[in-house]
Amino acid sequence: MRGDKDLDANVFAIRCGPLTPKATPYDTIMAPPPFTRNPYQTPEKDVSPEPDVSSRLPDVLSRSVSSSSAPPSSPTPSPTASQMTSSGTSSLPPAGISRRAWFGRMATGAGVAAVTVGVGASLAAWHGGRNCRVVRRTVKVPGLDPRLSGVRLAQVSDTHIKGDEWEPSLREAARLLRQETVDIVTFTGDIWHHESGLGGASELMRTIRGTSATLFTPGNWDYAASQSLRKIRSVVEATDTHVLANQWQDVPLRGTTLRCAGLDDLRFGQPDTVVTGAAVRETPTVLLVHEPGQMEMLPPHWGRTAVTVSGHTHGGHICLAPNVPIVLPEGSGSFVSGWYELGTGPLYVSRGLGGAIPYRLFAPPDISIITLEPAEPASRKPS
Numbered sequence: 001m002r003g004d005k006d007l008d009a010n011v012f013a014i015r016c017g018p019l020t021p022k023a024t025p026y027d028t029i030m031a032p033p034p035f036t037r038n039p040y041q042t043p044e045k046d047v048s049p050e051p052d053v054s055s056r057l058p059d060v061l062s063r064s065v066s067s068s069s070a071p072p073s074s075p076t077p078s079p080t081a082s083q084m085t086s087s088g089t090s091s092l093p094p095a096g097i098s099r100r101a102w103f104g105r106m107a108t109g110a111g112v113a114a115v116t117v118g119v120g121a122s123l124a125a126w127h128g129g130r131n132c133r134v135v136r137r138t139v140k141v142p143g144l145d146p147r148l149s150g151v152r153l154a155q156v157s158d159t160h161i162k163g164d165e166w167e168p169s170l171r172e173a174a175r176l177l178r179q180e181t182v183d184i185v186t187f188t189g190d191i192w193h194h195e196s197g198l199g200g201a202s203e204l205m206r207t208i209r210g211t212s213a214t215l216f217t218p219g220n221w222d223y224a225a226s227q228s229l230r231k232i233r234s235v236v237e238a239t240d241t242h243v244l245a246n247q248w249q250d251v252p253l254r255g256t257t258l259r260c261a262g263l264d265d266l267r268f269g270q271p272d273t274v275v276t277g278a279a280v281r282e283t284p285t286v287l288l289v290h291e292p293g294q295m296e297m298l299p300p301h302w303g304r305t306a307v308t309v310s311g312h313t314h315g316g317h318i319c320l321a322p323n324v325p326i327v328l329p330e331g332s333g334s335f336v337s338g339w340y341e342l343g344t345g346p347l348y349v350s351r352g353l354g355g356a357i358p359y360r361l362f363a364p365p366d367i368s369i370i371t372l373e374p375a376e377p378a379s380r381k382p383s
């Protein structure tokens, strides 16, 4: 457990030092980073269309048999109409080859065709995995102040920045977010991958901003690259982004406040579910947590959040099929990606934007835009 003294000091600082949101218009501070080319504008041109191998196989095999069993001047005669199937190909073996050998070659051809189609589909999925998706959902929140109806949150996660230059998926996310207006931006950990990525991460947090608040909760890679929460705070808070690690923040918004809280990283931090749970139970709260597996570890009656946003899994990063990962990192729990309804409230698990390797399979990068609405009309007090 981290010292209560530090924690109390942080909470005290939050309670006594209300967030001072930057009044800079979102569009103004969302200026895009310099980059030369958006690879997603021409993704299809890089993938050559797969030839229709299956329809040509009988002809190919026929020519092969012909060349081996007859001289070139004596081509194999075309099959008669009665020998043609409905697709126009012969179902009978040519002269000079046994039925068994013929069907063996047919099976081999079908196998080659299946492998070709499978490889083509995988390459398409691999290439398409570079395109960033925007996941949108409206969440109904019991007890939400009606003045907060329509409040919009954006989540950016797992960017794994390794240098000053952003990777294509992150540049694409910045372009997409530039078209949005959101009240609160949440960074849910693993924002930088190495210490060399601190500059690029700082640029990210200065560039992608909420109109009312920009919040951050640390992930395991942020800890691994920075060694301490103190170092993480120094980097993040220098960008006017607020760190939420076992802390909560009442964000001033529309004449009221929206509570946002963050749990510290499960693997390298020291999550304090007691402090965070107390904050969650007081009022509808947006919770930031890097590893979704933490949500399975919470005790009964811990509390119910307005919505919880997390990342860490990358949706499996390399999957056999959508949401069928080969392996998931420790701390993922039973979650892969997408929306889950838990006893602690709705949970979104982002696939994030980056990773140790620049390619994905059946786990495309994403950002999420979440709109909050009261679950029921506000009851008017009798006059």
Ligand SMILES: [Fe+2]
Residues within 6 Å of the ligand: 190, 219, 220, 221, 290, 312, 313
């Ligand atoms: Fe992580």
